[in-house]
Amino acid sequence: MTVVIPGLGGPSGSGPDPVDLPRSLKSRGELADRLFRGGARGSGAIVLAIMLLVGVFLTYRASQALGVAKWSFLTTSAWEPDARHFGIAAVLTGTVLIGLVAISIAVPLALGTALYISEYAPRRLKRTLISLVDLMAAVPSVVYGLWGAFFLQGQVVGLSRWIATYFSWIPIFEVTGADPNDALQTTTVYTSSTFIAGIVVALMVTPIACSVMRETFSQAPPGEREGAFALGATRWGMIRSVVLPFGWGGVIGGTMLGLGRALGETIAVYMIISPVFVIQPHILQTGANSVSALIALRYGSASEFGMSALMAAGLALFLMTLVVNFIASSIAARSRSGAGTEA
Template sequence: MSSQTAIPDKHDLPMPAGPRLVRQVLERADLSFRAVTRASGALVVGLMVLVGVFLTIRSVEAVGRVGLWEFLTTQQWSPATYHFGVASLVTGTVLIALVALVIAFPLALGVSLFVSEIAKGSLQRVLVSIVDLAAAVPSVIYGLWGLAFLEPLLPPFARWLSTWFGWIPFLAVSGADLHNPLPNDSLYKASTFIAGLVVGFMIVPVMVSLMRESFTRAPIGEREGAYALGATRWGVIRSVVLPFGVGGIIGGSMLGLGRALGETIAIYLIIGPIFQINLQILHVGGNSIAANIASQYGSAGGFTLSALMASGLALFVLTMAVNFTASAIIARSRSGADSEA
């Protein structure tokens, strides 16, 4: 008796255990878009590299003359006598930027949540337009506003802060007589605090724009699901909107910090320039790298110009470090990763 062997159909064969490979076929439009975006990214990176190379080449003379360590640790700025450094300038730049960020962050976060979650209809459109217009105001306008309005107005408030919170080192004011019925308000003018306050108001619109855009992208399904489970408006913001907007919050804050580090004319108009480390933010006097370059570039030449380029290189490196740190934080804090929904 002969037996016949049945040939299995190809559809009856067992499927491979691994995932099936899917070949992606890109159309001409996709290839063109990819090429343009890659070229744009390469162009931006190339420009940044060229800027760094240019500053490095122009800084070699000054840094080589005094030495890298002395350049980084010297507080005084006297290129004519070969005694200069960026210690006080970097410290002042960082302090002004931190004061600005401390002031701007809660304002930007509150305005962003109000515009994206509370305001509706025409009110929302008007507020968005106002924020966008505020972001376009030139920095010199903020500087003039701070010089003419805030600087005469803030010394009593700064004196109150120093009187009640002077036990905090950076809020103390050396030389101030707290028992004098006629206090010397000049000790509280042209300070890091006033400059940081003006820069803080300046960076709020930029931070609001990025945060608001991030909040509006929170998934509608997550929102409706939270409301269906009985969540209040604040509950939805806390459990859905904020977790999905973590990347925007960090990105907006770092973008504002980067602009505060490089702000020039507003600080130049307000602050009283000194070349020593002053950690007392309410006390008169301070400085920043950008403001120092703006004040001395016009009359600089030769070795002094090389010294200014070296300080610009220090600011460039500081800004790049902040941006790369922000990118790393955002990459580890993807929006929505910590959502409770």
């Protein structure tokens, strides 16, 4: 498009050459495009509105208890709301420990499974493995809880005792009141522990983390894969130099998604642990607690003020998961995952 600027002449040759300026293009687009754009924006707004409403609801219902407890709510271990003596120091510590144990076990399992499915498994076997992993995520929590309480716990006690015997010099593996050299000592000191609950939760979150990691690994640029092989890299060398750096954001996203579920898991943890309201840093020792298990335990018998205290505990868990996910999002945004791929 030729635009003549006043004072600069025109195309007749009476002055300098005309200046070509870009023309702004404005288009409303097709109706389908506008509907899709509006639907996507509306869906995002609805999700944010629901999150905001959940936070407002929890804050409103917890205001009575928080007004009484104030900052001691974060430092008190006992849970006696009717006596105006309550706090989440013990259950919050238990929640974090169960989540960390679960993630420490789930991430290596999920990462190894995702790499095998995306890089090593034969094509005929790949579909079967993907279906099996997805089916694990569909198993109800109560089934995991029953399996953990009545089968896994008896099998893991020996491992707990071995860890306590040889690694008790590490504070978290110490078991108070247990003598590793006494072969006749009862094993109940190792049951209903944070470690056992963490193993069960790890098996529950592994499929979710594995699915996220697998999808990210499968999108690694084929051009870079072939370039690594052309330069003489082994399959593991290609994975280490191409697939893992590209999928770093997926690894973080899957880990944090699993951690979010681990922090909020209720029924399975409730069926396994023996609730205690003291800070229990020894993960192999009997006795543990979590915020979600506390709510499930006391919800049915709570008074009006006790319900407000439970809402305050739920608000703390809600805020903690939000912080974890925001941190994960900021880390994943700096990774290569999602970059354009080569044909």
